[in-house]
Amino acid sequence: MKTIRIITILFVIAGVFVIAASAAEDQNKGAEEMTLNGGRKGDIDFPHLRHQESLTNCMICHNMFPQKAGVIDTHKAEGKLKSKQVMNKLCISCHRAMDRDGKTTGPTSCSKCHVK
Template sequence: MIRFFSILLAVVSWASFAGAADMIVFPAKNGNVIFNHKRHTEMLTDCRNCHNKAPGKIANFGKEYAHKTCKGCHEIRGTGPTRCGLCHRK
């Protein structure tokens, strides 16, 4: 679990440093999550939909955030994956 969050932190830090990456891979024990950042920025033009104040690192990002915020947004909008195997790929 500590390794997961260390890798996750490294990936998120690198992504914010490198600018808006097109695709971001979040390692997870039940399968990596490949996040299409470019597609989300095209659909959601206001970065504050996901980011707290401005583009960059998302505060408190992790499993709980993704399951509540990302999945919740997909459910509300009626689009995007909402089941485990649709995000987590082994």
């Protein structure tokens, strides 16, 4: 009786691990490269995958907006995000802070991000 119960528990634990592992693999990571709408200043080529690899935590960015294509534009249109909020509070503020610490990071000057 006791061994059967232990075996059952072990199977349940193994099952949970299998489910957790496949959920991690199935996570939609989105496009590797994207073009963000930079308004009159010109679009921004955004290396999404490189950020995922170097930052590892998705929520650094996706706390500010969900994991959905075009969401920055729709949230700006709906007033859920202010114009340039993502740019200033997320992109530039991180690049600037890392720059200050002498780390490899992304651009802080307008024309290095915005391409016409």
